[in-house]
Amino acid sequence: xxxxxxxxxxxxxxxxxxxxxxxxxxxxxxxxxxxxxxxxxxxxxxxxxxxxxxxxxxxxxxxxxxxxxxxxxxxxxxxxxxxxxxxxxxxxxxxxxxxxxxxxxxxxxxxxxxxxxxxxxxxxxxxxxxxxxxxxxxxxxxxxxxxxxxxxxxxxxxxxxxxxxxxxxxxxxxxxxxxxxxxxxxxxxxxxxxxxxxxxxxxxxxxxxxxxxxxxxxxxxxxxxxxxxxxxxxxxxxxxxxxxxxxxxxxxxxxxxxxxxxxxxxxxxxxxxxxxxxxxxxxxxxxxxxxxxxxxxxxxxxxxxxxxxxxxxxxxxxxxxxxxxx
Amino acid sequence: xxxxxxxxxxxxxxxxxxxxxxxxxxxxxxxxxxxxxxxxxxxxxxxxxxxxxxxxxxxxxxxxxxxxxxxxxxxxxxxxxxxxxxxxxxxxxxxxxxxxxxxxxxxxxxxxxxxxxxxxxxxxxxxxxxxxxxxxxxxxxxxxxxxxxxxxxxxxxxxxxxxxxxxxxxxxxxxxxxxxxxxxxxxxxxxxxxxxxxxxxxxxxxxxxxxxxxxxxxxxxxxxxxxxxxxxxxxxxxxxxxxxxxxxxxxxxxxxxxxxxxxxxxxxxxxxxxxxxxxxxxxxxxxxxxxxxxxxxxxxxxxxxxxxxxxxxxxxxxxxxxxxxxxxxxxxxx
Numbered sequence: 001x002x003x004x005x006x007x008x009x010x011x012x013x014x015x016x017x018x019x020x021x022x023x024x025x026x027x028x029x030x031x032x033x034x035x036x037x038x039x040x041x042x043x044x045x046x047x048x049x050x051x052x053x054x055x056x057x058x059x060x061x062x063x064x065x066x067x068x069x070x071x072x073x074x075x076x077x078x079x080x081x082x083x084x085x086x087x088x089x090x091x092x093x094x095x096x097x098x099x100x101x102x103x104x105x106x107x108x109x110x111x112x113x114x115x116x117x118x119x120x121x122x123x124x125x126x127x128x129x130x131x132x133x134x135x136x137x138x139x140x141x142x143x144x145x146x147x148x149x150x151x152x153x154x155x156x157x158x159x160x161x162x163x164x165x166x167x168x169x170x171x172x173x174x175x176x177x178x179x180x181x182x183x184x185x186x187x188x189x190x191x192x193x194x195x196x197x198x199x200x201x202x203x204x205x206x207x208x209x210x211x212x213x214x215x216x217x218x219x220x221x222x223x224x225x226x227x228x229x230x231x232x233x234x235x236x237x238x239x240x241x242x243x244x245x246x247x248x249x250x251x252x253x254x255x256x257x258x259x260x261x262x263x264x265x266x267x268x269x270x271x272x273x274x275x276x277x278x279x280x281x282x283x284x285x286x287x288x289x290x291x292x293x294x295x296x297x298x299x300x301x302x303x304x305x306x307x308x309x310x311x312x313x314x315x316x317x318x319x320x321x322x323x324x325x326x
Numbered sequence: 327x328x329x330x331x332x333x334x335x336x337x338x339x340x341x342x343x344x345x346x347x348x349x350x351x352x353x354x355x356x357x358x359x360x361x362x363x364x365x366x367x368x369x370x371x372x373x374x375x376x377x378x379x380x381x382x383x384x385x386x387x388x389x390x391x392x393x394x395x396x397x398x399x400x401x402x403x404x405x406x407x408x409x410x411x412x413x414x415x416x417x418x419x420x421x422x423x424x425x426x427x428x429x430x431x432x433x434x435x436x437x438x439x440x441x442x443x444x445x446x447x448x449x450x451x452x453x454x455x456x457x458x459x460x461x462x463x464x465x466x467x468x469x470x471x472x473x474x475x476x477x478x479x480x481x482x483x484x485x486x487x488x489x490x491x492x493x494x495x496x497x498x499x500x501x502x503x504x505x506x507x508x509x510x511x512x513x514x515x516x517x518x519x520x521x522x523x524x525x526x527x528x529x530x531x532x533x534x535x536x537x538x539x540x541x542x543x544x545x546x547x548x549x550x551x552x553x554x555x556x557x558x559x560x561x562x563x564x565x566x567x568x569x570x571x572x573x574x575x576x577x578x579x580x581x582x583x584x585x586x587x588x589x590x591x592x593x594x595x596x597x598x599x600x601x602x603x604x605x606x607x608x609x610x611x612x613x614x615x616x617x618x619x620x621x622x623x624x625x626x627x628x629x630x631x632x633x634x635x636x637x638x639x640x641x642x643x644x645x646x647x648x649x650x651x652x653x654x655x656x657x658x659x660x
Binding site: 071 | 406407408409410411412413414416418419421460461463464465502504505506534535536558559560562582584
């Protein structure tokens with residue numbers, strides 16, 4: 001039986017006029033037309049909708065859609081002393097921009113960033129749930145270092161801080177913790193550093209941990225990547241189709257998040273193509289170790305396209321499982 | 327020397343925001359909307375004249391997003407739903423469905439209207455092929471290269487029409503150009519098609535990417551001037567241009583369009599002085615980092631006033647220095 005998950009982010013607004021409108025609530029809040037409690041209500045309604053949509057589509061391990069995040073680094077950087085939040089800069093090769101954290105002094109944990117939102121997800125979902133962290137290496141790469149002048153030390157300090165976050169998430173009931181490291185794909189020469197950083201983050205965790213790599217290739221990371229101290233690895237075979245062969249040509253005995261539905265283009269996958277792909281991968285990797293997933297966060301798509309992609313994906317998986325069990 | 331200008335968009339007045347919403351709900355006619363767009367354009371032109379800017383823009387009162395606006399008016403595109411680009415900002419992302427073609431000119435009418443309102447030059451503003459392609463979904467089954475070169479031909483037609491109508495400045499915005507450094511050659515090839523045979527001074531605006539990744543290759547982009555952001559990163563990107571001489575004209579972004587805080591005149595002057603160590607004054611214009619549409623009207627106005635008065639004082643400073651230099655030179659030749 002194949003299972004399904006999502007990479008993390010999910011569109012925050014819909015074109016459905018009856019849905020709570022987070023965009024206008026945020027505008028009105030910034031213009032001091034509504035109090036914080038009212039904005040909070042809209043956030044909660046939005047997250048509940050996102051949970052419901054994933055559950056109804058039949059996703060096995062869901063997230064809260066990262067609805068409270070403006071980008072994948074600011075929510076963490078805001079809770080770490082030593083960071084200042086800088087100007088906008090492009091996030092990888094997307095027409096999406098994050099505020100670049102600037103390292104002004106040695107980084108020190110101040111508060112948990114995602115634990116409260118994880119608790120909210122836990123209280124409001126019936127399915128298995130996943131916490132998502134931006135990994136220490138990607139975090140360091142996306143920051144502007146004006147203090148350490150040493151990528152290794154910066155990465156390892158962030159790893160310690162994220163380990164603390166991960167421990168607390170585990171305490172709050174997280175059975176799955178995903179660590180996103182897209183930057184790793186573009187710096188294979190840093191494999192020793194990333195290995196050490198991931199070891200620090202995941203040390204002593206009982207939760208199942210996933211290392212998620214999207215946007216890039218794994219050619220220069222294999223085969224060592226498959227021995228990283230995590231339970232599963234997420235691979236984007238859409239941005240780099242050759243990743244699929246690299247996966248199948250190496251010995252792989254972890255769990256796999258198979259990022260195979262393009263979350264960065266509206267063109268819809270054909271069910272028959274997905275079924276063929278599942279068949280190929282399942283020949284090499286046991287089905288019960290595979291989580292079929294979009295290639296990256298679904299927030300790069302408009303809401304209706306994201307929903308359609310998710311449904312197409314789960315439908316193909318259901319069909320595959322049905323055929324397989326006969 | 328140190329001409330002042332802006333990148334393109336101005337904040338829309340409340341009455342126009344309302345009218346655009348009503349038009350979206352089909353509660354007012356296109357004619358009614360157009361009338362208000364013209365009224366707002368006139369106000370933007372008057373404001374720029376009054377502040378004392380040298381090269382004006384029409385303010386893009388008729389445009390929403392810089393890519394979607396053109397995509398909506400070209401054959402071969404469809405428009406999908408809203409996608410977030412940062413913070414709480416969204417754009418309705420276009421989808422390339424097939425070969426892209428232009429029907430009638432898109433920007434000419436508004437350009438003529440705006441230029442007719444003032445003696446100062448009005449800069450015509452288009453979105454470049456690399457950015458049009460990169461900020462759209464591609465469902466056409468054609469390669470990025472094919473889509474980009476196709477778009478370049480179409481945008482050239484528009485630029486050519488503007489050129490023949492007498493536009494002295496044509497700006498082709500390429501904010502996405504540094505997205506994939508390995509594609510810089512393609513972006514340059516596409517821009518060559520767009521600007522071929524134009525008499526106007528050509529400009530390209532680039533922002534919020536890692537320009538260092540495509541520097542100095544970007545100097546081969548076939549335009550006369552690059553308009554770049556500096557305030558957003560506190561002028562730290564100035565370092566990039568010390569590495570290899572900057573061979574084009576530069577429009578220097580000195581106010582941050584993503585912050586409501588109005589820059590202090592002295593700070594702007596200090597930053598311009600820093601930039602003058604890297605770029606010669608005769609090749610430098612002064613501008614905000616990017617389009618002003620994300621700011622409230624009073625914030626945009628205050629930022630531009632601070633910018634223009636900073637530039638006036640800097641001109642006096644270096645004007646004196648220039649006269650001194652000239653005197654030295656003439657004394658030597660005598």
